[in-house]
Amino acid sequence: MSEKVRKLYITRKEHFNAAHKLYNPNWSVEQNNEVFGKCANENWHGHNFDLFVTVKGQPDPETGFIIDLKVLKVIIQEKVIDVLDHRNINLDVPFMKGKMASIENIAVGIWNQIEPHLDKCELHCIKLVETRNNYVEYFGE
Amino acid sequence: MSEKVRKLYITRKEHFNAAHKLYNPNWSVEQNNEVFGKCANENWHGHNFDLFVTVKGQPDPETGFIIDLKVLKVIIQEKVIDVLDHRNINLDVPFMKGKMASIENIAVGIWNQIEPHLDKCELHCIKLVETRNNYVEYFGE
Amino acid sequence: MSEKVRKLYITRKEHFNAAHKLYNPNWSVEQNNEVFGKCANENWHGHNFDLFVTVKGQPDPETGFIIDLKVLKVIIQEKVIDVLDHRNINLDVPFMKGKMASIENIAVGIWNQIEPHLDKCELHCIKLVETRNNYVEYFGE
Amino acid sequence: MSEKVRKLYITRKEHFNAAHKLYNPNWSVEQNNEVFGKCANENWHGHNFDLFVTVKGQPDPETGFIIDLKVLKVIIQEKVIDVLDHRNINLDVPFMKGKMASIENIAVGIWNQIEPHLDKCELHCIKLVETRNNYVEYFGE
Amino acid sequence: MSEKVRKLYITRKEHFNAAHKLYNPNWSVEQNNEVFGKCANENWHGHNFDLFVTVKGQPDPETGFIIDLKVLKVIIQEKVIDVLDHRNINLDVPFMKGKMASIENIAVGIWNQIEPHLDKCELHCIKLVETRNNYVEYFGE
Amino acid sequence: MSEKVRKLYITRKEHFNAAHKLYNPNWSVEQNNEVFGKCANENWHGHNFDLFVTVKGQPDPETGFIIDLKVLKVIIQEKVIDVLDHRNINLDVPFMKGKMASIENIAVGIWNQIEPHLDKCELHCIKLVETRNNYVEYFGE
Numbered sequence: 148m149s150e151k152v153r154k155l156y157i158t159r160k161e162h163f164n165a166a167h168k169l170y171n172p173n174w175s176v177e178q179n180n181e182v183f184g185k186c187a188n189e190n191w192h193g194h195n196f197d198l199f200v201t202v203k204g205q206p207d208p209e210t211g212f213i214i215d216l217k218v219l220k221v222i223i224q225e226k227v228i229d230v231l232d233h234r235n236i237n238l239d240v241p242f243m244k245g246k247m248a249s250i251e252n253i254a255v256g257i258w259n260q261i262e263p264h265l266d267k268c269e270l271h272c273i274k275l276v277e278t279r280n281n282y283v284e285y286f287g288e
Numbered sequence: 289m290s291e292k293v294r295k296l297y298i299t300r301k302e303h304f305n306a307a308h309k310l311y312n313p314n315w316s317v318e319q320n321n322e323v324f325g326k327c328a329n330e331n332w333h334g335h336n337f338d339l340f341v342t343v344k345g346q347p348d349p350e351t352g353f354i355i356d357l358k359v360l361k362v363i364i365q366e367k368v369i370d371v372l373d374h375r376n377i378n379l380d381v382p383f384m385k386g387k388m389a390s391i392e393n394i395a396v397g398i399w400n401q402i403e404p405h406l407d408k409c410e411l412h413c414i415k416l417v418e419t420r421n422n423y424v425e426y427f428g429e
Numbered sequence: 430m431s432e433k434v435r436k437l438y439i440t441r442k443e444h445f446n447a448a449h450k451l452y453n454p455n456w457s458v459e460q461n462n463e464v465f466g467k468c469a470n471e472n473w474h475g476h477n478f479d480l481f482v483t484v485k486g487q488p489d490p491e492t493g494f495i496i497d498l499k500v501l502k503v504i505i506q507e508k509v510i511d512v513l514d515h516r517n518i519n520l521d522v523p524f525m526k527g528k529m530a531s532i533e534n535i536a537v538g539i540w541n542q543i544e545p546h547l548d549k550c551e552l553h554c555i556k557l558v559e560t561r562n563n564y565v566e567y568f569g570e
Numbered sequence: 571m572s573e574k575v576r577k578l579y580i581t582r583k584e585h586f587n588a589a590h591k592l593y594n595p596n597w598s599v600e601q602n603n604e605v606f607g608k609c610a611n612e613n614w615h616g617h618n619f620d621l622f623v624t625v626k627g628q629p630d631p632e633t634g635f636i637i638d639l640k641v642l643k644v645i646i647q648e649k650v651i652d653v654l655d656h657r658n659i660n661l662d663v664p665f666m667k668g669k670m671a672s673i674e675n676i677a678v679g680i681w682n683q684i685e686p687h688l689d690k691c692e693l694h695c696i697k698l699v700e701t702r703n704n705y706v707e708y709f710g711e
Numbered sequence: 712m713s714e715k716v717r718k719l720y721i722t723r724k725e726h727f728n729a730a731h732k733l734y735n736p737n738w739s740v741e742q743n744n745e746v747f748g749k750c751a752n753e754n755w756h757g758h759n760f761d762l763f764v765t766v767k768g769q770p771d772p773e774t775g776f777i778i779d780l781k782v783l784k785v786i787i788q789e790k791v792i793d794v795l796d797h798r799n800i801n802l803d804v805p806f807m808k809g810k811m812a813s814i815e816n817i818a819v820g821i822w823n824q825i826e827p828h829l830d831k832c833e834l835h836c837i838k839l840v841e842t843r844n845n846y847v848e849y850f851g852e
Numbered sequence: 853m854s855e856k857v858r859k860l861y862i863t864r865k866e867h868f869n870a871a872h873k874l875y876n877p878n879w880s881v882e883q884n885n886e887v888f889g890k891c892a893n894e895n896w897h898g899h900n901f902d903l904f905v906t907v908k909g910q911p912d913p914e915t916g917f918i919i920d921l922k923v924l925k926v927i928i929q930e931k932v933i934d935v936l937d938h939r940n941i942n943l944d945v946p947f948m949k950g951k952m953a954s955i956e957n958i959a960v961g962i963w964n965q966i967e968p969h970l971d972k973c974e975l976h977c978i979k980l981v982e983t984r985n986n987y988v989e990y991f992g993e
Contacts, residue, residue, distance in 0.1 A: 155815050156848040164701065166589040166614040171350055182351060184358065190658035191589040193616005195701055201848075209735055210746060211813025216845055217748065235613035249352025251296050278587065278618055281357055284297040284342075305560065307448040307473040312773060323774060325781065331517035332448040334475005336560055376472035390775030392719050419446065419477055422780055425720040425765075437956050438989040453632060464633060466640065483989075491876060492887060493954030498986055499889065531634025533578050563639055566579040566624075594914055605915060607922065672916025674860050704921055707861040707906075728983065730871040730896040754940035755871040757898005759983055799895035842869065842900055 156271055157213045158201040161223050163232035166193035167248040191235065196253075197276035198227065200261060204268030214268045226260040250277045254285040262287070297412055298354045299342040302364050304373035307334040308389040332376065337394075338417040339368065341402060345409030355409045367401040391418045395426040403428070438553055439495045440483040443505050445514035448475040449530040473517065478535075479558040480509065482543060486550030496550045508542040532559045536567040544569070579694055580636045581624040584646050586655035589616040590671040614658065619676075620699040621650065623684060627691030637691045649683040673700045677708040685710070720835055721777045722765040725787050727796035730757040731812040755799065760817075761840040762791065764825060768832030778832045790824040814841045818849040826851070861976055862918045863906040866928050868937035871898040872953040896940065901958075902981040903932065905966060909973030919973045931965040955982045959990040967992070 168191050169183040179187045186192070200223055204213040230240055236248045242256040254275045262270045276282040309332050310324040320328045327333070341364055345354040371381055377389045383397040395416045403411045417423040450473050451465040461469045468474070482505055486495040512522055518530045524538040536557045544552045558564040591614050592606040602610045609615070623646055627636040653663055659671045665679040677698045685693045699705040732755050733747040743751045750756070764787055768777040794804055800812045806820040818839040826834045840846040873896050874888040884892045891897070905928055909918040935945055941953045947961040959980040967975045981987040 153819055153849070154852045155818065156850075157815065158846050158848070160844045162702070164615050164617050166616040169352070173350075182356075185656035188656045188658070188662070190661045191614050191616065192587050192656040192658070193589040193614065194587055195618045206811075206813065206815040206819075209737075209811075211733070211811030211816045213815055213847075215746075233608035233611045233615040235611070235615070238613045239611070247347075247350075247352030249347065251298065251347040251354055252352045254296065255294055255347075279585070280301045282299050283354075284299070285294070286297075288295040303561070305474050305476050307475040310775070314773075323779075326515035329515045329517070329521070331520045332473050332475065333446050333515040333517070334448040334473065335446055336477045374467035374470045374474040376470070376474070379472045380470070388770075388773075388775030390770065392721065392770040392777055393775045395719065396717055396770075420444070421724045423722050424777075425722070426717070427720075429718040435960055435990070436993040437959065438991075439956065440987050440989070442985045451634070455632075464638075488952075488954065488956040488960075491878075491952075493874070493952030493957045495956055495988075497887075529629075529632075529634030531629065533580065533629040533636055534634045536578065537576055537629075562583045564581050565636075566581070567576070568579075570577045592916070596914075605920075670911075670914075670916030672911065674862065674911040674918055675916045677860065678858055678911075703865045705863050706918075707863070708858070709861075711859045726984070728897050728899050730898040749938035752938050752940070752944070754943045755896050755898065756869050756938040756940070757871040757896065758869050759900045797890035797893045797897040799893070799897070802895045803893070843867070 152205055154203060154205055155213055156201050156203050157216070158199050158272075159216055159219050159223060160197060160199050161220070161228055162195060162197045163228050164193065164195050165231050165234050165236050166191040167236035168192065169248060171247065191237075194277050196231070197282075198223070198257065199272070199274035199276075200257075200270070201272040201274070202265060202268045203271040214265070222261060222264045226264065227257050230260070250275050250281075250283045251285075254283045258285055258287060293346055295344060295346055296354055297342050297344050298357070299340050299413075300357055300360050300364060301338060301340050302361070302369055303336060303338045304369050305334065305336050306372050306375050306377050307332040308377035309333065310389060312388065332378075335418050337372070338423075339364070339398065340413070340415035340417075341398075341411070342413040342415070343406060343409045344412040355406070363402060363405045367405060368398050371401070391416050391422070391424045392426075395424045399426050399428060434487055436485060436487055437495055438483050438485050439498070440481050440554075441498055441501050441505060442479060442481050443502070443510055444477060444479045445510050446475065446477050447513050447516050447518050448473040449518035450474065451530060453529065473519075476559050478513070479564075480505070480539065481554070481556035481558075482539075482552070483554040483556070484547060484550045485553040496547070504543060504546045508546065509539050512542070532557050532563075532565045533567075536565045540567055540569060575628055577626060577628055578636055579624050579626050580639070581622050581695075582639055582642050582646060583620060583622050584643070584651055585618060585620045586651050587616065587618050588654050588657050588659050589614040590659035591615065592671060594670065614660075617700050619654070619673075620705075621646070621680065622695070622697035622699075623680075623693070624695040624697070625688060625691045626694040637688070645684060645687045649687065650680050653683070673698050673704075673706045674708075677706045681708055681710060716769055718767060718769055719777055720765050720767050721780070721783075722763050722836075723780055723783050723787060724761060724763050725784070725792055726759060726761045727792050728757065728759050729795050729798050729800050730755040731800035732756065733812060735811065755801075758841050760795070761846075762787070762821065763836070763838035763840075764821075764834070765836040765838070766829060766832045767835040778829070786825060786828045790828065791821050794824070814839050814845075814847045815849075818847045822849055822851060857910055859908060859910055860918055861906050861908050862921070863904050863977075864921055864924050864928060865902060865904050866925070866933055867900060867902045868933050869898065869900050870936050870939050870941050871896040872941035873897065874953060876952065896942075899982050901936075902987075903928070903962065904977070904979035904981075905962075905975070906977040906979070907970060907973045908976040919970070927966060927969045931969065932962050935965070955980050955986075955988045956990075959988045963990055963992060 169186040170179040246252045254273045258273045273285045310327040311320040387393045399414045414426045451468040452461040528534045536555045540555045555567045592609040593602040669675045677696045681696045696708045733750040734743040810816045822837045837849045874891040875884040951957045959978045963978045978990045
């Protein structure tokens with residue numbers, strides 16, 4: 148077959164462990180407990196988060212790579228893992244200041260941390276797994 | 289950055305254990321055995337089904353949530369798990385009456401059970417995993 | 430180091446899908462429902478069972494093998510998987526006749542199916558995983 | 571075969587999400603940081619803990635059960651999960667008061683919470699998985 | 712509801728174990744080592760590859776199937792697994808001749824092996840998992 | 853309770869990707885193919901190996917640790933992963949010289965690499981997972 152230009156998606160998985168709680172500072176303790184239940188526990192709880200970063204692009208003819216995963220790994224490490232791992236998402240993470248620490252908002256924050264640093268390929272999806280029973284996906288829309 | 293309205297996808301995973309068999313009542317036993325093989329075993333077989341329900345929407349500014357997962361969990365429990373778990377899909381499940389008990393048809397049936405009960409967000413995908421080697425996805429098309 | 434004779438354990442994982450129910454024929458329906466709950470559902474339910482067979486022995490100096498896994502695979506296939514896969518454990522499985530179809534009893538039955546066929550090594554453990562939340566181990570005691 | 575009395579092991583898996591940190595109150599901040607690294611982060615971090623509780627006993631001839639898993643589930647829920655889930659292990663958990671919040675010590679604490687409540691079977695092992703890369707096992711020795 | 716014609720996606724997972732290395736024959740050893748690092752190891756390295764083949768179509772009213780998974784399994788086995796399993800991807804695989812052995816290129820090669828053999832349904836995605844930390848997806852674009 | 857001295861087991865999981873083949877240089881090609889089948893493929897094949905290193909000891913009263921996992925990680929990295937990862941086990945690994953590259957022998961080799969470097973705790977088990985269907989355990993016997 149002729150050498151059609153092809154588009155593929157490559158995903159790198161990383162993980163981090165962090166504490167957070169869900170509470171809205173504009174609400175009473177009672178309202179927070181009613182809406183967020185045990186996730187509002189005053190003294191925090193935490194998770195092992197699995198992060199999947201998916202990038203879209205064309206394989207380079209010289210390397211066969213959409214992106215060098217060693218490069219992607221460094222971007223994720225420096226912009227995301229170093230900022231979130233073994234941290235308190237509500238207190239320690241600059242890009243979450245003033246936002247609810249829901250996985251939805253964390254996923255959007257991670258997108259914004261990574262997207263400006265990609266070259267010759269596009270960020271396609273941030274998938275953030277909070278527990279074995281739930282995860283969020285953000286496609287930049 | 290200005291507060292762009294964003295669209296995200298959140299997935300809740302549940303599971304149920306059920307018996308079924310694959311057979312077409314309009315066919316002979318021989319034809320059923322030929323087409324469905326050991327899946328046609330007269331006395332049933334069964335699976336641990338993993339169910340992934342994905343919902344699409346915008347995070348609520350007050351909660352950070354697309355949907356409260358506690359609410360989604362109750363919908364899935366009442367409309368799907370209570371109906372399918374520890375049941376015989378061919379004999380015990382009203383929404384499968386008169387249909388082949390293939391995972392394709394079970395996935396469509398689960399979509400129809402959940403879709404009318406979502407509020408302020410849309411059902412995006414039903415993913416139903418039958419064994420570690422196969423699964424079906426239905427996007428409502 | 431001098432060539433000490435060493436003892437190692439090797440495990441082969443297989444799986445099968447089967448239907449069963451828990452009920453004691455000496456009891457009333459009510460008593461069965463009370464003790465076994467939804468596991469007593471008259472029309473059966475089922476599982477994807479994961480089976481881990483562990484064998485103990487000394488590596489053969491010519492092959493490096495405790496047992497040739499291709500041989501172990503055939504034993505498990507013929508004595509266990511062919512008998513249990515896509516079957517009803519209560520109705521279709523000779524070695525479970527007259528026994529409660531609990532995973533405890535299935536594990537002991539599997540031990541008895543495999544143990545006589547091993548040569549130059551010993552059966553060490555049958556581990557049978559019924560759901561992602563429970564499993565049984567039997568060491569022949 | 572004659573009905574030999576057999577001994578088996580059954581395991582129930584549960585999980586909880588909690589915050590903790592590693593620090594020794596008798597040490598300086600510097601010493602804590604040196605020994606515990608990022609695990610000493612002042613504002614906590616957290617994990618999804620997977621807990622495997624293994625019990626040893628003989629199947630009951632009437633039920634085929636070593637222990638009714640519904641009973642074991644309730645014991646684990648009330649004595650362990652309700653106490654640890656969505657909590658801060660250092661601050662909120664009575665049985666960890668005055669102890670380093672290492673998984674070793676948490677596992678021993680969980681053993682002590684469950685062991686007195688088992689009847690007709692013995693507690694065999696507490697396995698506590700902290701991340702996908704490390705876990706602890708305690709056999710009561 | 713009236714019998715709307717529905718479109719679903721079904722996925723079959725298979726796996727193979729193979730050796731490969733990353734190196735560009737037009738480059739010096741130094742350049743290969745610089746770009747590909749340990750993946751350029753002269754004497755090869757290898758992986759357990761997980762392959763997910765997703766097919767799109769409409770359930771057949773007689774069988775409930777988009778495609779008979781037994782048929783899909785045979786296609787994957789003959790066209791992909793028999794060619795790649797326990798092989799050296801650089802040396803032994805005809806469809807990889809003259810191409811960099813990156814997972815991007817392997818995924819495209821697998822697409823081309825399977826796509827011509829599907830009947831009444833379309834190939835939707837080839838997902839190839841190389842390690843627990845990275846995978847590629849190709850949708851035929 | 854009084855501070856009983858307790859014994860626990862802690863496990864660290866690491867992984868490496870390597871090529872190998874099974875062949876006995878004292879045998880003909882035919883005999884190798886007959887005994888080892890596709891594992892004897894001349895041009896190698898490979899795996900993602902998961903390695904579980906289990907250590908036994910008493911928690912230190914000051915740290916709560918049996919062993920500092922950061923220390924154990926460095927030992928495993930330097931003595932095992934650096935030697936095996938992205939290597940050819942038959943050609944590149946000093947401790948496998950002259951031995952069949954079976955997982956049994958690799959596991960014993962890993963034990964010998966780690967055991968002399970542990971302090972205040974004992975090596976208990978090397979578990980080496982070659983595929984999702986088989987693994988070996990070695991307890992130093």
